[in-house]
Amino acid sequence: MKAEWLYGFNPVLEAIRSGRKIKTIYISKQRHEHIEKIIEIAKVEGICVEFAEKDFFDVRFHKGHQGIAATVEKKRLLSIEEILSIPEEKGEAPFFLVLDLIEDPRNLGAILRIADAVGIHGVIFQSHRSAKITSTVCKASSGAIEYVNIAEVVNIKHAIDKMKKLDITIIGAEAGSGLTYWDIDLKTSLALVIGSEGHGLRKTVRDACDFVVSLPMRGKVNSLNVSVATGIFAYEVIRQRSLKE
Incomplete structure (x- = not known):
């Protein structure tokens, strides 16, 4: 699939809820708040979850990544x-x-x-x-x-x-x-x-x-x-x- 990055808790959560195809979810090893919710949904949906150091997020995303990101299928634009x-x-x-x-x-x-x-x-x-x-x-x-x-x-x-x-x-x-x-x-x-x-x-x-x-x-x-x-x-x-x- 043609993939793109999402970052931030709500964007990743809503992408899962909406049914967008997700390849991998990355969670900071330093993040603790609400990760159980993401992990539980990912397990049900069969989505791979990986844990990474904070630097993994800092070098890829703007401030506000909240220690969570995902590679997802590109959003389909309509005619x-x-x-x-x-x-x-x-x-x-x-x-x-x-x-x-x-x-x-x-x-x-x-x-x-x-x-x-x-x-x-x-x-x-x-x-x-x-x-x-x-x-x-x-x-x-x-x-x-x-x-x-x-x-x-x-x-x-x-x-x-x-x-x-x-x-x-x-x-x-x-x-x-x-x-x-x-x-x-x-x-x-x-x-x-x-x-x-x-x-x-x-x-x-x-x-x-x-x-x-x-x-x-x-x-x-x-x-x-x-x-x-x-x-x-x-x-x-x-x-x-x-x-x-």
């Missing part, structure tokens, strides 16, 4: 067609997230954690000039990446065109827009488009949006972290959809 079919299969109004050149892997991981929390049907990002799915992204998602449908596309504008043909409303998030996010109906089929850190939406992407909305800012700092803003927008969608007619 845009597969992603777009999910809402109909679930009998739900489409809710997608499109990322316009998010570059920081920790931001990407945090956004994937939000996507899982609110039940987004799929996250679409562009292969060029964007953060890739890496062990750092998996760690930042705290294991939520195992449950999020992700499509990597060559051009997100083409993906947006495919969505529009399915009558999916494209809503861009951009600071300084004349509309706030509560000014529009978010109960409809929609895709929320989030721009990159520092640059926002590219003009061609912004022009492809049906609406561009922003968060009202009353403080002295003119923007929020991209993952925080994504969370606020996403939960407004959930709030509106939960309201009784």
